[in-house]
Amino acid sequence: MCHPVADRGYRTVSNDLLPRIGVIGLGYVGLPLALLFVREDFHVMGIDIDAHKVQELMKGNSYITDVSNEQLSMALKSGRLHVSHTFQGVSELDVLIICVPTPLTPTFGPDLSYLQSALMALKPFLRAGHLIVLESSTYPGTTEEVVVPLVESTGLSVGQDIFVAYSPERVDPGRPMSLEEIPKIVSGVTEQCRDKIVAVYEAVFKYVVPVSNTRTAEMVKILENTQRLINISLVNEMSTICREMQINIWEVIQAAGTKPYGYTMYFPGPGIGGHCIPVDPLYMKWKANQFGLQTNLIDAAHQINQARPLEVIRLLKQTLQVETLWGKRIFVVGVAYKKNVNDTRESPALPIVERLQNQGVAITYHDPLVERFRIGSETLKSVPISPAVLAENDCVLILTDHSGVDYNEIVKHARLIVDTRNATVGVAEKPNVVLF
Numbered sequence: 304m305c306h307p308v309a310d311r312g313y314r315t316v317s318n319d320l321l322p323r324i325g326v327i328g329l330g331y332v333g334l335p336l337a338l339l340f341v342r343e344d345f346h347v348m349g350i351d352i353d354a355h356k357v358q359e360l361m362k363g364n365s366y367i368t369d370v371s372n373e374q375l376s377m378a379l380k381s382g383r384l385h386v387s388h389t390f391q392g393v394s395e396l397d398v399l400i401i402c403v404p405t406p407l408t409p410t411f412g413p414d415l416s417y418l419q420s421a422l423m424a425l426k427p428f429l430r431a432g433h434l435i436v437l438e439s440s441t442y443p444g445t446t447e448e449v450v451v452p453l454v455e456s457t458g459l460s461v462g463q464d465i466f467v468a469y470s471p472e473r474v475d476p477g478r479p480m481s482l483e484e485i486p487k488i489v490s491g492v493t494e495q496c497r498d499k500i501v502a503v504y505e506a507v508f509k510y511v512v513p514v515s516n517t518r519t520a521e522m523v524k525i526l527e528n529t530q531r532l533i534n535i536s537l538v539n540e541m542s543t544i545c546r547e548m549q550i551n552i553w554e555v556i557q558a559a560g561t562k563p564y565g566y567t568m569y570f571p572g573p574g575i576g577g578h579c580i581p582v583d584p585l586y587m588k589w590k591a592n593q594f595g596l597q598t599n600l601i602d603a604a605h606q607i608n609q610a611r612p613l614e615v616i617r618l619l620k621q622t623l624q625v626e627t628l629w630g631k632r633i634f635v636v637g638v639a640y641k642k643n644v645n646d647t648r649e650s651p652a653l654p655i656v657e658r659l660q661n662q663g664v665a666i667t668y669h670d671p672l673v674e675r676f677r678i679g680s681e682t683l684k685s686v687p688i689s690p691a692v693l694a695e696n697d698c699v700l701i702l703t704d705h706s707g708v709d710y711n712e713i714v715k716h717a718r719l720i721v722d723t724r725n726a727t728v729g730v731a732e733k734p735n736v737v738l739f
């Protein structure tokens with residue numbers, strides 16, 4: 304149970320005395336966080352090594368679906384947001400919040416190279432009094448085992464001279480919920496570190512939830528995302544079983560959802576994508592294995608997720624009643640990993656499109672939020688939906704259920720449709736639709 308933060312701490316001091324915030328990594332997590340601090344009167348320096356992104360930001364062009372150009376321009380006009388692709392000036396800041404990627408290595412282990420390079424870049428500028436906050440999702444132990452040793456290699460002692468904290472980011476891109484409304488888990492390497500982060504975060508977040516140490520806070524994020532991975536994988540497995548048994552999984556879920564307790568609705572799809580849910584549980588697996596422990600449920604869920612693209616292709620073959628898809632034309636609708644975002648990282652569309660192309664299928668696609676889509680060395684470009692485009696393809700494959708796509712039009716003009724998201728739920732007559 305979270306209680307709203309009372310007006311205290313930095314909320315009561317004059318704006319000139321507010322700590323100066325540095326946000327390192329201006330992506331889906333860092334940019335909205337930087338803007339939140341700016342809105343609450345803090346001065347923010349946003350740092351990103353991607354010079355092109357920084358240039359776009361300076362022009363007021365946002366590349367994040369949830370951040371409008373207007374919001375960005377207002378922050379820049381306020382004079383309280385500065386963006387840079389270098390680390391110059393870091394020593395004049397007070398709080399350094401790290402929001403860099405934590406992806407997987409090719410062997411599905413943790414890739415902390417972005418974090419390590421951000422820490423190395425910060426190191427020459429670290430000074431007594433700095434509060435360093437890690438927001439990237441990672442395995443329990445990272446803050447103590449990776450961040451603290453590097454910070455202490457400067458000769459500063461954590462908890463006395465300099466402060467280190469961890470706060471997992473729980474933003475859900477595409478969901479219309481303001482960042483400050485999402486309860487914020489905070490933790491510190493020592494009690495002093497935790498007090499520091501609580502004071503700063505209470506000034507911008509409505510609910511701050513301190514936990515006893517950084518390992519616990521890291522585990523909170525892993526637990527949340529592992530629960531989602533396993534539950535979505537379960538419903539994905541159920542959907543395959545239901546299809547073979549000619550039961551409509553979507554109807555089953557809606558009916559089960561009427562139970563007033565003990566059941567939470569999860570929905571099947573072509574595979575779980577994004578930078579968090581398929582990734583974070585494998586960070587946990589890696590760490591658990593170091594303790595000699597197995598992660599059987601995570602392993603099974605990962606396998607189910609990895610197999611989803613093959614399932615989609617199997618259904619395409621069944622739908623088109625062919626042994627091989629060679630020479631077929633397929634129009635993909637939606638390549639983002641989920642609805643209403645422009646993010647294609649870990650999107651199931653990537654392995655599906657790649658496999659289809661390798662099997663001799665001509666692919667075109669439409670995604671209202673993803674103008675270009677890179678597959679290996681080839682770049683595909685989104686084409687508008689039109690009756691002609693729909694009719695000339697052997698099949699339409701819906702992989703993302705973005706709002707703002709006219710599914711009636713698709714059903715009206717396409718020959719066949721494989722709908723992996725039940726995006727056509729609102730269309731009354733749809734004899735040409737096969738649900739995944």
Ligand SMILES: NC(=O)c1ccc[n+]([C@@H]2O[C@H](COP(=O)([O-])OP(=O)(O)OC[C@H]3O[C@@H](n4cnc5c(N)ncnc54)[C@H](O)[C@@H]3O)[C@@H](O)[C@H]2O)c1
Nearest residue numbers: 328329330331332351352353402403405420421439440472
């Ligand atoms: N995207 C989400 O929905 C989401 C939600 C919760 C948590 N997270 C976690 O937050 C972290 C960041 O994710 P994201 O989605 O914002 O990633 P992102 O790729 O959108 O943004 C990260 C940014 O960091 C920059 N960067 C990389 N190395 C850098 C360095 N050394 N110095 C400065 N900048 C650097 C990149 O150029 C990029 O712009 C990850 O750990 C992710 O798992 C993401």
